[in-house]
Amino acid sequence: MIKDMRLETDRLKKSTLSNLFTIGCEDIVLREFRLEDLDELYALTLQPEITDILPDWKATKEQRKEFLTNMHMPSNKIFLKSVPNVGDTWFTVGIILKKTSEFIGWCCTGPCDELPKPNREIGYAISKYHRNKGYTTQAVMAMIKYLFENTEVKFLNAIALTTNKPSNRVIEKCGFNYTDNVTIGDREFYHYILSKNE
Numbered sequence: 551m552i553k554d555m556r557l558e559t560d561r562l563k564k565s566t567l568s569n570l571f572t573i574g575c576e577d578i579v580l581r582e583f584r585l586e587d588l589d590e591l592y593a594l595t596l597q598p599e600i601t602d603i604l605p606d607w608k609a610t611k612e613q614r615k616e617f618l619t620n621m622h623m624p625s626n627k628i629f630l631k632s633v634p635n636v637g638d639t640w641f642t643v644g645i646i647l648k649k650t651s652e653f654i655g656w657c658c659t660g661p662c663d664e665l666p667k668p669n670r671e672i673g674y675a676i677s678k679y680h681r682n683k684g685y686t687t688q689a690v691m692a693m694i695k696y697l698f699e700n701t702e703v704k705f706l707n708a709i710a711l712t713t714n715k716p717s718n719r720v721i722e723k724c725g726f727n728y729t730d731n732v733t734i735g736d737r738e739f740y741h742y743i744l745s746k747n748e
Protein backbone atom coordinates (compact mmCIF):
# COMPACT_ATOMS: atom_id res chain seq x y z
CA MET A 551 0.00 0.00 0.00
CA ILE A 552 2.74 2.46 1.05
CA LYS A 553 4.80 1.36 -1.97
CA ASP A 554 1.79 2.02 -4.23
CA MET A 555 1.38 5.49 -2.75
CA ARG A 556 5.07 6.24 -3.30
CA LEU A 557 4.81 5.10 -6.91
CA GLU A 558 1.77 7.31 -7.40
CA THR A 559 3.55 10.31 -5.82
CA ASP A 560 6.59 9.74 -8.08
CA ARG A 561 4.30 9.46 -11.11
CA LEU A 562 2.51 12.69 -10.16
CA LYS A 563 5.81 14.51 -9.60
CA LYS A 564 7.04 13.36 -13.02
CA SER A 565 3.81 14.32 -14.78
CA THR A 566 3.80 17.74 -13.06
CA LEU A 567 7.42 18.29 -14.12
CA SER A 568 6.73 17.10 -17.65
CA ASN A 569 3.98 19.74 -17.95
CA LEU A 570 6.50 22.48 -17.32
CA PHE A 571 8.36 24.39 -20.03
CA THR A 572 12.04 23.40 -20.23
CA ILE A 573 15.00 24.02 -22.51
CA GLY A 574 17.89 21.60 -22.20
CA CYS A 575 21.46 22.90 -22.50
CA GLU A 576 24.80 21.15 -22.09
CA ASP A 577 25.15 21.35 -18.29
CA ILE A 578 21.94 23.06 -17.24
CA VAL A 579 18.23 23.05 -17.95
CA LEU A 580 16.08 26.18 -18.09
CA ARG A 581 12.81 25.35 -16.36
CA GLU A 582 9.63 27.29 -15.71
CA PHE A 583 9.35 28.35 -12.04
CA ARG A 584 7.18 26.18 -9.77
CA LEU A 585 6.07 26.62 -6.16
CA GLU A 586 8.52 23.94 -4.99
CA ASP A 587 11.38 26.28 -6.04
CA LEU A 588 10.56 28.70 -3.23
CA ASP A 589 13.22 27.58 -0.71
CA GLU A 590 16.06 27.42 -3.23
CA LEU A 591 15.03 30.67 -4.93
CA TYR A 592 14.77 32.42 -1.58
CA ALA A 593 18.21 31.09 -0.54
CA LEU A 594 19.72 32.58 -3.71
CA THR A 595 18.19 35.97 -2.93
CA LEU A 596 19.93 35.90 0.47
CA GLN A 597 23.33 36.00 -1.28
CA PRO A 598 24.67 39.58 -1.20
CA GLU A 599 26.78 38.58 -4.25
CA ILE A 600 23.45 38.63 -6.12
CA THR A 601 21.35 41.28 -4.38
CA ASP A 602 24.13 43.91 -4.18
CA ILE A 603 23.78 44.01 -7.98
CA LEU A 604 20.06 43.17 -8.21
CA PRO A 605 18.55 44.91 -5.14
CA ASP A 606 15.00 44.47 -6.51
CA TRP A 607 15.30 40.74 -5.69
CA LYS A 608 15.64 41.43 -1.94
CA ALA A 609 12.50 40.25 -0.12
CA THR A 610 11.30 38.33 2.87
CA LYS A 611 10.36 34.69 2.36
CA GLU A 612 6.65 35.62 2.51
CA GLN A 613 7.13 38.32 -0.13
CA ARG A 614 9.16 35.90 -2.29
CA LYS A 615 6.33 33.36 -2.09
CA GLU A 616 3.82 36.05 -3.04
CA PHE A 617 5.98 37.13 -6.05
CA LEU A 618 6.46 33.52 -7.10
CA THR A 619 2.80 32.52 -6.94
CA ASN A 620 1.11 35.77 -7.95
CA MET A 621 3.64 37.28 -10.34
CA HIS A 622 6.25 34.96 -11.89
CA MET A 623 4.18 31.79 -12.26
CA PRO A 624 1.04 33.41 -13.75
CA SER A 625 3.11 35.70 -15.97
CA ASN A 626 5.03 32.68 -17.30
CA LYS A 627 1.76 30.95 -18.18
CA ILE A 628 0.50 34.08 -19.98
CA PHE A 629 3.82 34.40 -21.85
CA LEU A 630 3.80 30.75 -22.97
CA LYS A 631 0.16 30.92 -24.00
CA SER A 632 0.73 34.06 -26.05
CA VAL A 633 3.77 32.78 -28.01
CA PRO A 634 4.59 33.99 -30.68
CA ASN A 635 3.01 37.38 -29.82
CA VAL A 636 4.53 37.80 -26.37
CA GLY A 637 4.22 41.61 -26.27
CA ASP A 638 5.47 43.00 -22.96
CA THR A 639 4.96 39.82 -20.91
CA TRP A 640 7.68 38.75 -18.48
CA PHE A 641 9.10 35.23 -18.62
CA THR A 642 11.39 33.95 -15.83
CA VAL A 643 12.92 30.49 -15.69
CA GLY A 644 15.12 28.69 -13.20
CA ILE A 645 18.63 27.54 -14.09
CA ILE A 646 18.82 23.92 -12.93
CA LEU A 647 22.15 22.09 -12.74
CA LYS A 648 21.68 18.80 -14.64
CA LYS A 649 24.20 16.88 -12.51
CA THR A 650 22.45 17.52 -9.18
CA SER A 651 19.01 18.98 -10.11
CA GLU A 652 19.89 21.99 -7.93
CA PHE A 653 18.18 25.30 -8.62
CA ILE A 654 21.25 27.51 -9.07
CA GLY A 655 19.97 30.66 -10.70
CA TRP A 656 17.45 32.30 -12.97
CA CYS A 657 17.18 33.91 -16.38
CA CYS A 658 14.40 36.36 -17.25
CA THR A 659 13.14 38.43 -20.14
CA GLY A 660 10.73 41.36 -20.23
CA PRO A 661 10.56 45.07 -21.04
CA CYS A 662 13.12 47.41 -19.45
CA ASP A 663 11.18 50.65 -18.89
CA GLU A 664 14.36 52.75 -18.82
CA LEU A 665 15.32 51.79 -22.40
CA PRO A 666 13.81 53.04 -25.69
CA LYS A 667 11.53 50.58 -27.52
CA PRO A 668 11.91 47.85 -28.62
CA ASN A 669 13.04 47.39 -25.04
CA ARG A 670 12.81 43.66 -24.26
CA GLU A 671 15.84 42.72 -22.15
CA ILE A 672 17.41 39.55 -20.80
CA GLY A 673 18.50 39.37 -17.17
CA TYR A 674 20.10 36.67 -15.06
CA ALA A 675 21.80 35.68 -11.82
CA ILE A 676 23.59 32.59 -10.62
CA SER A 677 24.64 31.29 -7.22
CA LYS A 678 28.06 32.36 -5.96
CA TYR A 679 28.90 28.63 -5.70
CA HIS A 680 28.48 27.99 -9.45
CA ARG A 681 30.21 30.87 -11.18
CA ASN A 682 32.75 30.96 -14.00
CA LYS A 683 31.69 27.59 -15.40
CA GLY A 684 29.85 29.02 -18.40
CA TYR A 685 26.40 28.16 -17.00
CA THR A 686 24.92 31.65 -17.36
CA THR A 687 26.26 31.96 -20.90
CA GLN A 688 24.55 28.66 -21.76
CA ALA A 689 21.31 29.94 -20.18
CA VAL A 690 21.32 33.29 -21.97
CA MET A 691 22.22 31.74 -25.33
CA ALA A 692 19.35 29.25 -24.95
CA MET A 693 16.89 32.02 -24.04
CA ILE A 694 18.00 34.11 -27.04
CA LYS A 695 17.60 31.13 -29.40
CA TYR A 696 14.17 30.35 -27.99
CA LEU A 697 12.95 33.96 -28.33
CA PHE A 698 14.28 34.49 -31.85
CA GLU A 699 13.03 31.12 -33.13
CA ASN A 700 9.61 31.03 -31.44
CA THR A 701 8.40 34.59 -30.86
CA GLU A 702 7.98 37.85 -32.76
CA VAL A 703 10.93 39.36 -30.84
CA LYS A 704 13.51 40.80 -33.27
CA PHE A 705 15.73 42.80 -30.90
CA LEU A 706 17.02 42.00 -27.43
CA ASN A 707 18.67 44.38 -24.97
CA ALA A 708 21.08 43.66 -22.13
CA ILE A 709 22.46 46.07 -19.57
CA ALA A 710 25.23 45.58 -17.03
CA LEU A 711 26.82 47.91 -14.50
CA THR A 712 30.03 49.30 -16.00
CA THR A 713 31.84 47.72 -13.04
CA ASN A 714 30.22 44.26 -13.44
CA LYS A 715 32.94 42.48 -15.42
CA PRO A 716 31.43 38.95 -15.37
CA SER A 717 28.05 40.20 -16.58
CA ASN A 718 29.56 42.33 -19.35
CA ARG A 719 31.58 39.28 -20.39
CA VAL A 720 28.47 37.06 -20.51
CA ILE A 721 26.73 39.66 -22.71
CA GLU A 722 29.71 39.86 -25.07
CA LYS A 723 30.03 36.05 -25.26
CA CYS A 724 26.35 35.90 -26.26
CA GLY A 725 27.01 38.16 -29.26
CA PHE A 726 25.40 41.44 -28.09
CA ASN A 727 26.83 44.70 -29.45
CA TYR A 728 27.65 47.64 -27.21
CA THR A 729 25.28 50.53 -28.05
CA ASP A 730 25.60 53.28 -25.42
CA ASN A 731 25.76 54.01 -21.70
CA VAL A 732 22.55 54.42 -19.69
CA THR A 733 22.14 55.88 -16.23
CA ILE A 734 19.44 54.32 -14.08
CA GLY A 735 19.02 56.01 -10.71
CA ASP A 736 22.59 56.81 -9.77
CA ARG A 737 24.09 53.77 -11.47
CA GLU A 738 25.88 53.65 -14.84
CA PHE A 739 25.29 50.69 -17.17
CA TYR A 740 26.68 49.56 -20.50
CA HIS A 741 23.75 48.94 -22.87
CA TYR A 742 23.94 46.30 -25.58
CA ILE A 743 21.56 45.18 -28.36
CA LEU A 744 21.35 41.91 -30.26
CA SER A 745 19.38 41.77 -33.49
CA LYS A 746 17.77 38.58 -34.79
CA ASN A 747 19.31 39.15 -38.21
CA GLU A 748 22.90 39.12 -36.97
Ligand SMILES: CC(C)(COP(=O)(O)OP(=O)(O)OC[C@H]1O[C@@H](n2cnc3c(N)ncnc32)[C@H](O)[C@@H]1OP(=O)(O)O)[C@@H](O)C(=O)NCCC(=O)NCCS
Pocket residue numbers: 599600603604673674675676677680681682683684685686687688709710711714715716717719720
Ligand atom coordinates in the same frame (compact mmCIF):
# COMPACT_ATOMS: atom_id res chain seq x y z
C1 LIG B 1 27.01 37.78 -13.96
C2 LIG B 1 26.86 36.33 -13.58
C3 LIG B 1 25.42 35.90 -13.86
C4 LIG B 1 27.83 35.49 -14.41
O1 LIG B 1 27.52 34.12 -14.23
P1 LIG B 1 28.54 32.94 -14.63
O2 LIG B 1 27.74 31.70 -14.72
O3 LIG B 1 29.69 32.96 -13.72
O4 LIG B 1 28.97 33.40 -16.10
P2 LIG B 1 29.83 32.56 -17.15
O5 LIG B 1 30.61 31.51 -16.43
O6 LIG B 1 28.93 32.13 -18.25
O7 LIG B 1 30.82 33.68 -17.72
C5 LIG B 1 31.54 34.53 -16.85
C6 LIG B 1 32.68 35.18 -17.63
O8 LIG B 1 33.15 36.32 -16.89
C7 LIG B 1 34.54 36.19 -16.67
N1 LIG B 1 34.88 36.85 -15.42
C8 LIG B 1 34.49 36.50 -14.17
N2 LIG B 1 34.99 37.39 -13.28
C9 LIG B 1 35.68 38.31 -13.99
C10 LIG B 1 36.42 39.47 -13.65
N3 LIG B 1 36.53 39.89 -12.38
N4 LIG B 1 37.01 40.19 -14.65
C11 LIG B 1 36.90 39.80 -15.94
N5 LIG B 1 36.20 38.70 -16.33
C12 LIG B 1 35.60 37.98 -15.36
C13 LIG B 1 34.77 34.69 -16.64
O9 LIG B 1 36.13 34.37 -16.83
C14 LIG B 1 33.87 34.25 -17.80
O10 LIG B 1 34.45 34.59 -19.05
P3 LIG B 1 35.28 33.51 -19.96
O11 LIG B 1 34.33 32.41 -20.28
O12 LIG B 1 35.72 34.29 -21.13
O13 LIG B 1 36.42 33.02 -19.10
C15 LIG B 1 27.15 36.10 -12.07
O14 LIG B 1 28.39 36.64 -11.77
C16 LIG B 1 26.08 36.72 -11.17
O15 LIG B 1 25.05 36.12 -10.87
N6 LIG B 1 26.31 37.96 -10.70
C17 LIG B 1 25.35 38.64 -9.82
C18 LIG B 1 24.08 39.01 -10.53
C19 LIG B 1 24.36 39.80 -11.80
O16 LIG B 1 25.36 40.50 -11.94
N7 LIG B 1 23.42 39.69 -12.75
C20 LIG B 1 23.51 40.40 -14.00
C21 LIG B 1 22.94 41.75 -13.84
S1 LIG B 1 23.22 42.71 -15.33
